[in-house]
Amino acid sequence: MSSVFTKSTARNIFYGGSLFFFLVFLGLTMDTMGKLPERDHRENITPQVALGKKVWEDNNCIGCHTLLGEGAYFAPELGNVYKRFGESKEAITAFIKSRPAEGVPGRRSMPQFNLSDEELDAIAEFLKWSSEINTANWPPNIQG
């Protein structure tokens, strides 16, 4: 048995298997790219939503929060925060604005990022757009 199954057999399985499955992966990726527009509603990505994503990134929000379940696990999921906050962009911007600069004694608190009104509105729009992505009904409930 071991004389039949040689190192070159193993090598061929590696190269053949890897190539085959990578091509399948590429094919599925192509298919996904075709199907994404109706799931991510990219027609709603306004310049304001794009700016919101930039604000999200430039302040490293992912360092504490999850967004669609990915990120850090220190602070609440934000993919559905728009819905959790009663579909109110004002509630989101008011929360971000109200964070005390020196924190809350003994508790976790979001830093005060001193965002401009334009940035605040943009982040709220970005989170609203995010909440409308078709995520296969995730998260399981409104608490995220």
Place this chain on the structure above:
Amino acid sequence: MKYQSQSVAKLYFIAAIALFVAQILFGLIMGLQYVMGDFLFPEIPFNVARMVHTNTLIVWLLFGFMGSAYYLVPEESETELYSPKLAVILFWVFLGAAGATVAAYLLVNYSTLAAATGNELLPTMGREFLEQPTITKIGIVVVVLGFLFNIGMTMLKGRKTTINLVLMLGLVLLAVFFLFSFYNPENLVLDKFFWWWVVHLWVEGVWELILGALLAFVLIKVTGVDREVIEKWLYMIIAMAFITGILGTGHHFYFIGAPEYWQTIGSIFSAMEPIPFFMMTLFAFNMVNRRRRDHPNKAAVLWALGTGVMAFLGAGVWGFLHTLAPVNFYTHGTQITAAHGHMAFYGAYVMIVITMISYTMPLMRGRAACNSAASQVMEMWSFWLMTVSMVFITLFLTAAGIVQVWLQRYNDAPQAFMVVQEQLAIFYWMRELAGVIFLLGLVLYIASFFIKGEEATA
């Protein structure tokens, strides 16, 4: 050590260990912030500490991989390194870039850093694990290209071996997939989809080639088992890694906007991802059992066996725990993920780098084969302290995760995130205690380098 130029690896390993210490210290800060929310606030908020914790991990593992390659490639090629000088220059460039980036994380507001480094020109920052300023990312690419050139030229002029080839393939693919970190579209779903081409295809893909090649190298050295046997194992392991791991990427596409068929594909293939890791366990133990010599570096053998076991537990078993789509629906983005991440990174990549350091460092420091018995005993204590405490960190986070899922997700009356977090405090405290033990193990590990004495014999 057969070739003088291999010793350039020492620099890389020392930097790796130094950054490892920084990583653990910031891990302890974050662990404390989980239960004392205002600890170091607002000077070092959690997101900053986490960037330092994860980025130093990635960078020190890269230092470890590069150091390992600088040692391994000349020995396998049976020739001196193409350019030791280039290796030293790139070392200082990489260390300078890493140090400056970490310093900037700690000293400057992240948004100020983004503005100062021109993030609006080519926005790549602010995404998990890819927080580095774009200029740092470009620096990483330059260093890695120079490194690949150096070891590639070394391989070309010397003996071609399977281990060299697999290691090179892994390192080249590491560089290729890192390029996706420069793709950051305005569409969050596309961003996330291709972000995984870096993150998943690294740690559950091409890094396994590097891991396999390094493990195979050390096993040949410490067991004396026939190269043909070891290389056949290596090919089978990496074949299974890619056959399961490439489509296994699908387990990240369940709930980020991608079509539902990824739930089926991702579940099936990622459920098989433990196979290559289990093969690594069998590989390590089989080779050591069939050894033709008793290598006097007992500590290196212990780390090699430990890698086999812990990679399987952390990456394999703890990955499987939450990889099936119906399970992941409830566990996605909870402490279960954190538990898996800790043991997988430690078991697979931290331990293989330490295995390499453990085997090569005595040789680079002028010994015939190994350190003194006293030094090895202390190193083995550090092995057990770090490994067992990591098991406990993982168990406590898993417990926290299960309770979190129960209260927040799998419940008719789900509770709010922060309400749930407060009920998890006991697990976080125990995790922090285990983290302190881990640090103790790390201190012993470093101390073991300074213990002198007669070289141990087999």
